[in-house]
Every structure is written in C-alpha cells, then in structure tokens.
Amino acid sequence: MKAIYYEKYGNISVLKQGEIDDPKKVLDKEVLIKVNFFSLNPLDYKLRNGMLKLMTFRTFPRTTGSDFSGEIVAKGESVNNFEIGEKVFGFLSQLNEGTSSQFIKVNQSILSKAPTNIDIGKAAAVPLAALTSYQALVQLAKIKKGNKVLINGASGGTGIFAIQIAKIFGAKVTSITSHRNINWMLDTFLVDEAIDYTKENSLNNLRKNEYDIIYDCYGNLSFNKIKDFLKSDGSFITTDPFRLESIAGRFFSIFSNRKFLSVVVKSNGIDLSIVRDWIEEEKIKVFIDKIFNFIDTSKAYEYLETQRVKGKIIVQINE
Numbered sequence: 001m002k003a004i005y006y007e008k009y010g011n012i013s014v015l016k017q018g019e020i021d022d023p024k025k026v027l028d029k030e031v032l033i034k035v036n037f038f039s040l041n042p043l044d045y046k047l048r049n050g051m052l053k054l055m056t057f058r059t060f061p062r063t064t065g066s067d068f069s070g071e072i073v074a075k076g077e078s079v080n081n082f083e084i085g086e087k088v089f090g091f092l093s094q095l096n097e098g099t100s101s102q103f104i105k106v107n108q109s110i111l112s113k114a115p116t117n118i119d120i121g122k123a124a125a126v127p128l129a130a131l132t133s134y135q136a137l138v139q140l141a142k143i144k145k146g147n148k149v150l151i152n153g154a155s156g157g158t159g160i161f162a163i164q165i166a167k168i169f170g171a172k173v174t175s176i177t178s179h180r181n182i183n184w185m186l187d188t189f190l191v192d193e194a195i196d197y198t199k200e201n202s203l204n205n206l207r208k209n210e211y212d213i214i215y216d217c218y219g220n221l222s223f224n225k226i227k228d229f230l231k232s233d234g235s236f237i238t239t240d241p242f243r244l245e246s247i248a249g250r251f252f253s254i255f256s257n258r259k260f261l262s263v264v265v266k267s268n269g270i271d272l273s274i275v276r277d278w279i280e281e282e283k284i285k286v287f288i289d290k291i292f293n294f295i296d297t298s299k300a301y302e303y304l305e306t307q308r309v310k311g312k313i314i315v316q317i318n319e
C-alpha cells in the first residue's frame with residue numbers, strides 16, 4: 001500500500017513516499033480502516049525528529065501522523081459496535097505506527113463513529129487535539145460553570161477546542177494569541193477577552209487571583225511566573241510536562257494551594273464520542289487552515305513547523 005514513511009529520525013527531508021507492507025490480518029478486537037484523511041500535530045514532528053526515541057526505539061520504517069478518519073473495510077469477530085462501511089475517526093497513541101498509509105489496523109476501543117454533520121476530512125482534524133483539551137479541562141481541572149479560564153496558544157490545534165469546550169461548560173474565556181489572531185478570537189470564538197502576546201508587557205494587565213484555570217496549550221508559561229493570577233485554589237495545566245519549568249512547577253506547587261497539572265492525552269473512543277456529540281450538536285466547530293494532498297505531506301509539515309497554523313491542517317490520502 002502507498003504510504004509516507006521514514007527510515008531514520010530527522011527533519012522533513014527524511015520523509016519518503018512509497019510502498020510499505022499491507023497491515024496483517026485483523027485480530028479479534030481490531031478493525032481495518034481505509035484512511036481518507038490524516039491530520040498533523042506537533043507530536044508527529046517530535047516523533048520524527050527523534051525527540052521521543054527513548055519511548056519509540058529504533059524500529060523502521062515508521063509511518064507518520066496520529067489522527068485519522070476513514071471507512072471500516074474489515075473487522076475482528078468481537079467487534080460489535082462498528083460495521084463494515086461505517087465512517088470512523090480516532091488517533092493512534094501507540095508511538096510505533098502512524099496513520100499516513102492507505103490502510104491502518106486499530107483496536108476498537110480507540111474508535112468513534114465520525115460526526116455525520118461535517119465532512120470526513122474535517123473529522124480527521126479532531127481527535128488528538130480535542131481530546132487533549134477535553135482531558136485537560138474536564139477530567140483534570142474539572143472545569144465548572146462560571147469558571148474564569150485563561151488559554152495560552154488559543155489559536156492552535158489544541159487551543160481552538162479548548163475555547164469551545166470551556167464555553168460549553170459556561171466558563172468565561174480569556175485567550176492569548178498574537179495580534180494575527182485577536183479578531184478571530186473575538187469575532188468567531190466570542191472570547192470574553194483577547195490578549196496579544198506580541199505587545200510588550202502584555203501579561204502585565206492580567207489581574208491577580210483572577211483565574212480558576214490557566215491552560216497553557218502552547219507550552220511557554222511557567223507555573224512560578226503565572227501562579228499569582230490563579231485564584232487561591234486554581235489550577236495551572238500544561239501540555240508540556242517534560243520541560244524544566246514544568247518539573248520545577250510541579251515541585252513548587254507542593255508548597256501552594258494552587259495546583260500544577262499536566263496532560264498527556266490518551267486515545268479513548270468513549271471520550272471521543274462525547275466530542276463527536278458536541279460536534280453534531282454544533283457546540284464545537286472544526287477550523288481547517290489548509291488541506292494538503294498526500295504527495296505534499298512534506299509541505300504540510302513545513303507549514304505546521306512554522307507554528308503559525310490557525311486551527312488544524314489535514315492531508316488527504318484516499319478519496
């Protein structure tokens with residue numbers, strides 16, 4: 001089958017397009033999916049660069065991409081909730097295989113039926129980014145109606161879902177983005193306040209003891225510097241648990257009532273079905289910045305790695 005893959009860790013130049021082996025026969029609880037679209041997340045280039053090689057080891061060839069949407073073409077004997085021909089979406093967190101191939105084999109537990117009110121390409125943009133923000137805000141920080149939430153990196157993949165999930169829970173949202181995205185935040189996402197981080201001393205206007213939750217989904221805030229803006233029992237959550245500031249933040253939070261939390265997203269069909277329902281109820285919209293053809297996957301990475309993507313980018317592999 002055709003695929004985008006790499007045979008050594010490195011920059012975009014290691015990506016190849018060609019043929020790899022078809023997936024082996026599906027096991028009892030697995031389904032075989034004809035992938036229509038995959039989407040790209042920063043995790044995918046971190047894996048390709050070898051930043052996580054302590055977890056991924058040196059097994060090659062390796063396909064790229066975590067998210068997928070597509071159609072079930074075969075299923076194991078114990079798969080009762082999904083039918084052949086059904087459209088599904090999800091993300092792979094196995095760290096040893098990606099979604100940039102014509103077919104993938106996945107366990108039924110990570111799957112959800114795709115939303116019926118958006119096209120199958122948009123569905124591929126949802127799973128990893130939306131589940132990160134769902135698990136961070138809902139499961140870890142236990143967001144409640146009336147909470148004040150500050151979201152840093154609000155215009156990226158995880159950020160756009162974070163704003164919408166916070167709004168579903170009746171929270172008041174302050175976004176932090178560059179000037180490029182301020183109007184998008186105010187006009188499309190209806191955030192209550194939008195802060196432009198490119199302005200000098202932009203965080204000086206934040207009020208102390210103001211926020212129930214500060215969600216850093218870009219990964220450059222530090223608990224020690226931002227904690228005074230949290231209420232006395234507020235929570236700081238980061239999507240980057242492994243950098244030095246996070247390790248320090250975790251340590252210093254021991255001496256504070258304010259909590260330091262970090263999210264490591266888990267692929268899970270039950271959580272994804274909740275997000276799918278919100279999409280079908282039009283409480284969550286999916287924003288696609290660019291769509292790439294399979295042969296242009298390198299260009300998709302070039303764009304993603306500028307860290308300027310508004311929302312998500314997707315890659316089409318099969319019609």
Ligand SMILES: NC(=O)c1ccc[n+]([C@@H]2O[C@H](COP(=O)([O-])OP(=O)(O)OC[C@H]3O[C@@H](n4cnc5c(N)ncnc54)[C@H](OP(=O)(O)O)[C@@H]3O)[C@@H](O)[C@H]2O)c1
Nearest residue numbers: 042132153155156157158177178217218239263264265309
């Ligand atoms: N731990 C986990 O399980 C987990 C899961 C998902 C993601 N992550 C991590 O979370 C981070 C964000 O992921 P993502 O998918 O949202 O990334 P993304 O889509 O690539 O983020 C792009 C956005 O970042 C914004 N940005 C760039 N520089 C910024 C800055 N200095 N301050 C604030 N925002 C800035 C850009 O907005 P402007 O152009 O307006 O600056 C752009 O809209 C990545 O490091 C990713 O690896 C971790």
